[in-house]
Amino acid sequence: MLKKLFKILPSQFKLQDQFIILLIFSTIIPVFIVGLYGIYSSSNILSEVAKEKMEAESTKEANKINAFLNGVSDDVLLLSKTPPIQGIIRAKENNGTDGQTNLSYNAWVGQLQILFTAMMERKPHYMQLRYIDEKGKEIVRVDSDGGNIKIISAAELQKKGDRPYFIETIKLTPGSIYVSPVDLKQENGQIETPFKPVIRYATPIVDSSGQKRGIVIANVFAKKFIDAFKEVNKQAEEENAYEGKEKFIVNQNGYYISHPLPEKEWGFEFQKEDKLDQDFPPEVTREILNKEKGFIDNGEYLFTFDRVDPSPNQPEFLVVLNKVPHKSVFAAVNSFKLVAFLIIILSLAVVLPLGFIRARQIVNLIKQLVNIISASIQQTFCGLDQQARIAGQQAASVHETTTTMDELEASCRQSTQQAKAATTAAQQALTLAEGGSQAVKETLEGMFILEKKVSAIAAQIVHLSEQANQIASISQIVSDLANQTNMLALNSSVEAVRAGEYGKGFAVVANEIRRLSDQSQKSAEKINVLVSKIQKAINSTVMVTEEGTKTVKTGLENAQKTDQAFAGVADAINYMVVNNQQISLNLKQQLDAIQQVVQAMDIINKGAQETAAGINQTKLGTEQLSDVALALKRMV
Structure with missing residues (x-):
């Protein structure tokens, strides 16, 4: 039923009307249910x-009446056991005198009358107390109208043997109580006025041998408990x-x-x-x-x-x-019903206009939302198409990237092998560089020795040059001495000439000295020439030695540089070995990373495909949303 109703509502009513209908139902039904529940609960509680x-x-009222009547029952049983009644019985059987107490019949009757009177004075609800013998004749009777108590004389006593209360009571066992119906008191067959409701309590009397000797009966003002x-x-x-x-x-x-x-x-x-x-x-x-x-x-x-x-x-x-x-x-529930009805009316009077206004606001808001949704759906369609193209391009790019990464993986493997080979070659070059460095060190040591020897030769040559200079100086001195000697010889020859004969021997000596002087001069000149040559040779040798020293120094420096170069080469080759090893390790890590990238690209490729599929699904969902928005727009 409800399902059919909800199917009919959208096609038969506008959204605003549906809101109002739902508002009415959502207001009346809960209040109605709460009201019914409140009425039901209140009714049960009040009930x-x-x-x-x-x-x-x-x-409580029944207990009061029972308490009153139980008191009467106890009084009647008490009266049935009083000594005057048994004295009356004994005196009656013994010709008017009680054999036990020697009291007369009338004395016992008088005591019973006194007892009845005392009871009625103490309890005024008793209308009549009587002792009736076994033949139905009243023996003692005391009446009361509620205020005045009257002992009935013997002449006024009546026979009650035909009365129902006597007949029923005399049948009972001792200690049992007869209770008459509640009725109106009658006297001589006529109902007394004003009405005197009465109830009678009676119990049988027996003598010492157990023989029934009458009844004790109490007429009680029933008006007492009725009033x-x-x-x-x-x-x-x-x-x-x-x-x-x-x-x-x-x-x-x-x-x-x-x-x-x-x-x-x-x-x-x-x-x-x-x-x-x-x-x-x-x-x-x-x-x-x-x-x-x-x-x-x-x-x-x-x-x-x-x-x-x-x-x-x-x-x-x-x-x-x-x-x-x-x-x-x-009555309270009826008041609650009225209040609930008024609340419903007031609620509808307040809620429905507010609900109508709010429904119009909501409908306008929904219209705006539908328009916004429609525009967003169109933009979403365009965006989805573009995303679909981008997703396709991404899938193609991912495929190309995957292919490139495969090629890069192969190249990386090849580079790894080449790096391993370069590492091996570098290790061999390192070994050779270490051998060359050792040879350079040995050469360097020889160059140091050569430098020392060249330096020693240079020192000797310098010393020789100094000596040659000294020889040159001495030769110069000799030459000067020869010149002077030649001059002196010449002068001696001149003087010898002047001296004549005496001077001939001196002239010969002077000539000989001049010849020796000339020879000495020639020898000095030769020595000077030789010394010049020697000096030139020494100078050449010095120059050569200096050049050799320079060359040795240069060679030494070159050897040191070569040693340093070989050390640098060794360090470079060692560094290259380490770098090649690091390159090999990096290439291996790159290879692993490339493999991971390839796997990731596969996942991205699958994700791109799934994204494309999701975009298609989203596109379908967006189309459905567009249909719903159009339907909602029609409903609004």
Whole structure:
């Protein structure tokens, strides 16, 4: 039903109308449900409260009546066991004198009268106390009208042997109680006025041998407990516990003993049918008269009842009955119904206009949202197409990248092998560089020795040059000395010439000296020439030595540089070996990374394909969303 309704609503009503309908339902139904639940709960609670209260009242009133009647029963049993009654019996059997006490019959009668009078003075609810013998004749009778007590004289005593209470009581076993129905007191067959409700309690009397010798009977003003019951009813009306509440006392036949309307009371005494089944449904009457106690709700009235049964062995009993109109108990519920109805009306009067305004606002907002969604869907379509193209391009790029990475992987493998080969060659070059470095070191040591020897030669040459210079100096001195000697010889020759003969020998000597001087000069010149040559040779040698020293120094420096170069080469080759090893390791790591990249590219390729598929699905979903937006737009 609801499913069909929700299918019909979108096609038959605009969204605004649907909002209003839903608003009405969402307002009325919850309030209606809460109201029904409140009424139901309140009804149950009020019913339980009324039931408990009424049952408690019925029980309390029945207990009061029972307590009153039980007191009468105890008094009657007490009177039956008093000594005056047994004295009367003994005196009557012994010709008017009690053989045990020697008291006369009349003395015992007087004591019994005194006892009855004292009882009635103490308890004024007794109307009449009597002792009737086994033949039904009244022996002692004391009457009371509730204020005045009267001892009935012997002449006024009557025979009651034909009365039902005597006949029924004399049949009982000793200690048993007869209780008469509650009725109106009659005198000489006529009902006394004003009415005097009476109930009789009687018990049989037996002598010492167990023979029945009559009965003790007490007539009790039933008005005592009836008026007390009515007084409670009047107080309840004044308290206004429940409007229209009524209380009744009925007998076992349903006749009213107590009724708010006095004319309905004592119908059985006046042959009237004013009884329970005339006023209430038969099933209510049957339940009240057949059960000990109970509670009845017939929809119109609530009833509680409790039985008063003074003598369970007899059919006579009384029922205390409370009746409360259903509407009186549930007046609060009816008020709640009215309030709930007013709340619903006020809620609708307040909520529906607000809901209508809010529905229009929501519908306008939905229209704006639908327009925005439609525009967004169009943009999304364009974006999805572009994304689909981009996804295809990405897939192609990923494929190309994957191919490139495969080639790079192969190149990397080849580079790794080449790096390993370069590492091996570098290690061999390192070994050769280390050998060359050792040879350079040995050469360097030889160059150091050569430098020292060249330096020594240079020193010797310098020393030789100095000596040659000294020789040149000495030769110059010799040459000068030869020149001077030649000059002196020349001068001597001149002087010898001048001296003549005496000077010839000196001239010869002077000539010889001049010849020797010339020879010395020539020898000095030769020595100078030789010394010049030697100096030139020495200078050449010095120059050569200096050049050699320079060359040695240059060679030494070159050897040192070569040694440093070889050391640098060795370090470079060692560094190259380490770098080649690192390059090899890096290439291996690159190879692993390339493999991971290839795997990642495969995953990206699959993701790109899935993205393309997802974009297609999104495109389909967007188309469906567009259809929904158009449908919503039509609904709005």
